[in-house]
Amino acid sequence: MEYFPQEAQPTVVKGKVRDNWYAMIGDVPHEVVQTGRTTVPPVAYGLLNFIDEEVIIEGIIEGGIIYATAVHVARTYNPGPPPVIHRLGTTLHPLEGGHPINWRSKWSLTHSIEPPPQENPPWNTPIVRSAANLQRIIDFLDVENTPRYEPRKGWTCAAVFVSDVTRMMHCEICLDPAGERKAYNRAANDMIDYIMTASLLEHDWFPLDSAEQAQARANDGFPVVALKTDPSVIGHLAVVVPGSLNDEGFPLIAQAGLRCFNAGRWTEPGVDYITHA
Secondary structure, eight states: OOOSOSSOOOEEEEEEEOSSSEEEETTEEEEEEEOOSSSSOOEEOOOGGGTTOEEEEEEEEETTEEEEEEEEEGGGOOOOOOOOOBOTTOOSSOEETTEEOOTTSSOTTTOOOOOOGGGOOOOOOGGGOOHHHHHHHHHHHOTTTOGGGOOBTTBOOHHHHHHHHHHHTTOOOOSSBOSSSOOOTTSHHHHHHHIIIIIHHHSSEEEOSOHHHHHHHHHTTOOEEEEEOOTTSOOEEEEEOSSOOOTTSOOEEEEOSSSOEEEEEOOOTTOEEEEEO
């Protein structure tokens, strides 16, 4: 007799460990067992070290049982980079002397992000979104001090920073997207046009009604982009970060621009906000 479910597909779920053998997935307790495609009966996984922790469980769910292959603490779970969705030929990690060029250097207008693994980038999937994980990405990219985002010769790197943050959150608005339509999203107006014609329709982004909603979404760890098209200049983009509205009702943001900052305010009128599902 084989105890491992035959037809079910592997999945990844987020839950909270209730005791040594059960995890809550939403409001439903699930027994967590460990087995394989053998005649060995399932055995309790043993969750003593995870009690009261939010966890990520990899495995198969069937009939209230999770056949687990791995359990991770959610706050330290690092899922790895998302698939590359750039146009074929875009250089993600150019080589110089056999080693990845330091992506924090000043080549952001021609190259997309791909931090080398030794930097332990805090990749973040939808299943582990939280304010703390979003803040880890903002701290890692460090827009205030990373030369990648410095303005140069009339250019600012608002779109580059938004692309980097959203890639790290597995919902990339990329600089050179693959597809039939050629798009160079390095100017803010161009990226905003791409967002409105492609990302909102095809990639699970949707508009928010207010700055209050934008701040609340960011405080729950969701990607939120503030944007404003300005045909007379290059437009602007920023990322809403965990925090609170100020007395004037503006959310806390991180941006690359003429001024780069990890936590500040963008007090422009007529700003729109979008978020990822």
